[in-house]
Amino acid sequence: MKPSQLKALERLYRRRVSPAETVTLDLARHLIELSQDIRRQIGVLFNRVGEPAYVIVGNERGLMIPQLDDYPLGKRMLRGLRLIHTHLKNEPLTDDDLTDLAMLRLDMVAVLMAADPPMIQRAWLVAATSAGSPPYHIDPPCRVTAIQPGFDLFIAERDAELAKAAPPAAEIRGGERGILISVTHSSREEAEDSLDELQELARTSGVQVLETTIQRPRQLNPRYLMGEGKMRDVVIRALQLGATMLVFDQELTPAQVRSISAMTELKVIDRSQLILDIFARRATSLDGKVQVELAQLKYLLPRLTGRGVQMSRLMGGIGGRGPGETKLEIDRRRIRDRIAKLEKNLDDLSAGRYQRRQKRVRAGVPIVSIVGYTNAGKSTLLNTMTKSEVFTEDLLFATLDTSTRRLRFPREREVIITDTVGFIRSLPASLMGAFKATLEELQDADLLLHLVDCASHRFVEQVDQVDRILEELGLGDKPRLVVFNKSDLLAGLKKKDPITFMKVKQQARRLGAITISAREQGTLAPLLAELERRFWA
Numbered sequence: 001m002k003p004s005q006l007k008a009l010e011r012l013y014r015r016r017v018s019p020a021e022t023v024t025l026d027l028a029r030h031l032i033e034l035s036q037d038i039r040r041q042i043g044v045l046f047n048r049v050g051e052p053a054y055v056i057v058g059n060e061r062g063l064m065i066p067q068l069d070d071y072p073l074g075k076r077m078l079r080g081l082r083l084i085h086t087h088l089k090n091e092p093l094t095d096d097d098l099t100d101l102a103m104l105r106l107d108m109v110a111v112l113m114a115a116d117p118p119m120i121q122r123a124w125l126v127a128a129t130s131a132g133s134p135p136y137h138i139d140p141p142c143r144v145t146a147i148q149p150g151f152d153l154f155i156a157e158r159d160a161e162l163a164k165a166a167p168p169a170a171e172i173r174g175g176e177r178g179i180l181i182s183v184t185h186s187s188r189e190e191a192e193d194s195l196d197e198l199q200e201l202a203r204t205s206g207v208q209v210l211e212t213t214i215q216r217p218r219q220l221n222p223r224y225l226m227g228e229g230k231m232r233d234v235v236i237r238a239l240q241l242g243a244t245m246l247v248f249d250q251e252l253t254p255a256q257v258r259s260i261s262a263m264t265e266l267k268v269i270d271r272s273q274l275i276l277d278i279f280a281r282r283a284t285s286l287d288g289k290v291q292v293e294l295a296q297l298k299y300l301l302p303r304l305t306g307r308g309v310q311m312s313r314l315m316g317g318i319g320g321r322g323p324g325e326t327k328l329e330i331d332r333r334r335i336r337d338r339i340a341k342l343e344k345n346l347d348d349l350s351a352g353r354y355q356r357r358q359k360r361v362r363a364g365v366p367i368v369s370i371v372g373y374t375n376a377g378k379s380t381l382l383n384t385m386t387k388s389e390v391f392t393e394d395l396l397f398a399t400l401d402t403s404t405r406r407l408r409f410p411r412e413r414e415v416i417i418t419d420t421v422g423f424i425r426s427l428p429a430s431l432m433g434a435f436k437a438t439l440e441e442l443q444d445a446d447l448l449l450h451l452v453d454c455a456s457h458r459f460v461e462q463v464d465q466v467d468r469i470l471e472e473l474g475l476g477d478k479p480r481l482v483v484f485n486k487s488d489l490l491a492g493l494k495k496k497d498p499i500t501f502m503k504v505k506q507q508a509r510r511l512g513a514i515t516i517s518a519r520e521q522g523t524l525a526p527l528l529a530e531l532e533r534r535f536w537a
Helices: 003-014 024-038 095-104 153-167 188-204 227-243 254-263 271-282 286-303 327-362 378-386 431-433 438-442 457-470 487-496 498-511 519-537
Strands: 042-045 051-057 081-086 108-113 119-125 136-138 176-183 207-215 245-248 269-272 367-372 404-411 413-419 447-453 480-485
Touching: 003 051, 024 042, 024 081, 024 227, 042 227, 051 081, 081 095, 095 108, 095 119, 095 136, 095 227, 176 188, 176 227, 188 271, 188 498, 227 245, 227 254, 245 271, 254 269, 254 286, 269 271, 269 367, 269 413, 271 286, 286 327, 327 431, 367 378, 367 457, 367 498, 378 404, 378 413, 378 447, 378 519, 413 438, 447 519, 457 480, 457 498, 480 498, 480 519, 487 498
Parallel strands: 081 108, 176 207, 176 245, 245 269, 367 413, 367 447, 447 480
Antiparallel strands: 042 051, 042 081, 108 119, 119 136, 404 413
16 A cells, blocks of 8 residues: 555544544545545444544455454443444445454444445344344445434443343353353254253353254364354354353364354353363362362363464574473463372372271171262262261252261161262263272272162163263173162153153163162162172072
């Protein structure tokens, strides 16, 4: 561009408009003339006091809006910026313009068209009505002189309308609102089952679920997991509903998290991170806290990113010596040091548990470990059998720490019963590694009591998942007794879903399962009789 054209663009920063005006006639004419002169689109982002915050020069086809770091969204529904820009061929608002409006939460997007006087077409965001409706309203083109003053009052009304449509954060525990997303090659039924479980995890973590989305593409997008167009639709819908986070059912790579985060200012987490958050909230013992922190750090370490080895202050430059460590390198080194320390602590704690287990083994008291899918009722069964008060709640992973109690039988006989952390599908690898220390309790068990929530329509898959995890832990050959819990719900299940009810009966016969209700002491007689027969018959 010529020096005179650059100076003309710089002088746009001095052009102010009244807070009550969208754009002045003089400024509209000036932008159109300047755009035609340089043969590029020109845009100006005005703040609400009428000052130009950004002047943008694009190409013949469009504009690239920069990072709007000086105008973060925070808890506001609108950013406080309106875009006034030109189109060289006098075309109306494009899909890119409307996408920028929705993704960036702009107050308004307006395009100027050459005429005498100039024409303008405007669009602004509206409150959500349904999933298929666009989140914006597009005005027909009109003359700039036909726009009445009152932009400041108009935007105040838009703010109030959008804020009213969004659910208040005060009604939500933790104030988080999320959209759950599943991108998979599995069948729709499997995807829905997994998403239902993710919804329960979100509820346990205190996240209000606003909407769920399933996509089954032919090929996974390595950058966004789902297609870029679909990803933009989800982000726009999330902003329209007032969501604060996107939760993916599949584990995201660090690069995918960065790509999706670059598209939106919402939090982006995956199933693993959600489970880690629940574990961090629920761990109470020293063992549990150490294992959770270790798992979190191992998950975080590969997600600390910088600009590559070439920008390292330790390795950069022609020589091997740099001016020192960057903040990123310091953080990584501290995390690695902390991981090493926690692993040593875990070894020490494991040695202490080993000594305690050896005392129980030498005492010759039989050990029974209760295993099963999360929320199957393991802690409730332990409480009912031993008259204990281990914490229980209708939430996934309500208890994480191993609990050990004695169960007395007639003739001065007794067994030791341990309650372990529940299993779940797609358990993060870092958690499996960390909790192997806790699951060492299972190595010395004489019997594994596999508790199954038979009222769940997914109980067959849950049984298979627990069996698979036990195989991974090297416990596939341990003696096992399958117990179907929640028999009190079977009467309702027979009426509501007779097919699942028949499947429960068939599976109980196939596995030789004992059916009980962990809440009712009277139903435990067959289980206690079977334990007595196995150990002292």
